[in-house]
Amino acid sequence: HRMRDVASSAPYDFLEILVNEKQYGGGGIFNDQATACVDSAFSEYIFVHEFGHHFAALADEYYTSPVSYETTGGTEHPEPWEPNVTANGPHPKWTTDPDVPLPTPWEKDEFERHSHAYQAERARLRASNAPESQMDKLFTDQRTWETKFLGSQKYAGKIGAFEGAEYEPRGLYRPEVDCIMFTRDEVGFCRVCRKAIERIIDAYSSP
Ligand SMILES: [Zn+2]
Known part of the structure; x- marks a missing residue:
């Protein structure tokens, strides 16, 4: 494998490939590699x-963006293996904060209305071959709105079970109302994601 040959010039455990590309995009696979464009504002x-x-x-954790994966549209799903x-929703596999109802209420309908409007505009920009700077501007506007909207939810910052995750609007739940796996908001990882990251760091660093 040519890429692994090149990568092996330095000791490494994880590999992220940076692509000289303005168009927004990237991907990541557990135990394999990740890719990110480097000339987008994001x-x-x-x-x-x-x-x-x-x-x-x-x-x-997002579910309103267009992705290439099939969604079932149903409400019954097998338990995902990811953490x-x-x-x-009523009994999530992670430890929730006290006094947080399960599943946890949030203003899902309003979030989806806004999200779908942004998706439509994104599709329109792509179809018209608009400059990437316009896409960056759209994402920036979306980020501003979503950061404020999600940050003002009653259970913002609490661990519960918020419906809407992994491309499915119904029947799958995420741990916090916002997270870098859910939006582009500058909120970092939710606490459940952080714990999963720490578990891997411990596995690699403990004697
Ligand atoms: Zn998360």
């Missing part, structure tokens, strides 16, 4: 998000 976010997949097997999404 490159830093993309790098960290994709590294989360690659390093700690984190699932995408940060569950199919069991």
Whole structure:
């Protein structure tokens, strides 16, 4: 494998490939590699998000973006193996904060209305071959709105089980209302994702 030959010039455990590309994009696979474009205004976010997949097997928590994966549209799902999404809203596999109802209420309908409007605009920009700077501007506006909206939810910052995760609007739940695996907001990883990352660091660093 040519890429591994090149990479082996330096000792490493994880590999993230940086692509000289303005168009927004990236990917990450657990135990394999991650990729991120470096000339988008969102490159830093993309790098960290994709590294989360690659390093700690984190699932995408978003569900309103167009992705190439099939969604079932159903409400019954098998329990995902990733640490940060569950199919069991009333009894999630992570430890929740006290006094947080399960599943945890949030203004899902309003979030989806806004999200779909942004998706439509994104598709329109792509179809018209608009300059990437316009896409960056759209994402920046979206980030501003979502950061404020999610940050003002009653259970913001609490660990519960918020419906809508891993491409499924129904029947899959994420641990916090916001997280870098959910939006491009500058909120870092939620606490369940952080714990999963720490587990991997411990596995690699403990004697
Ligand atoms: Zn998370």
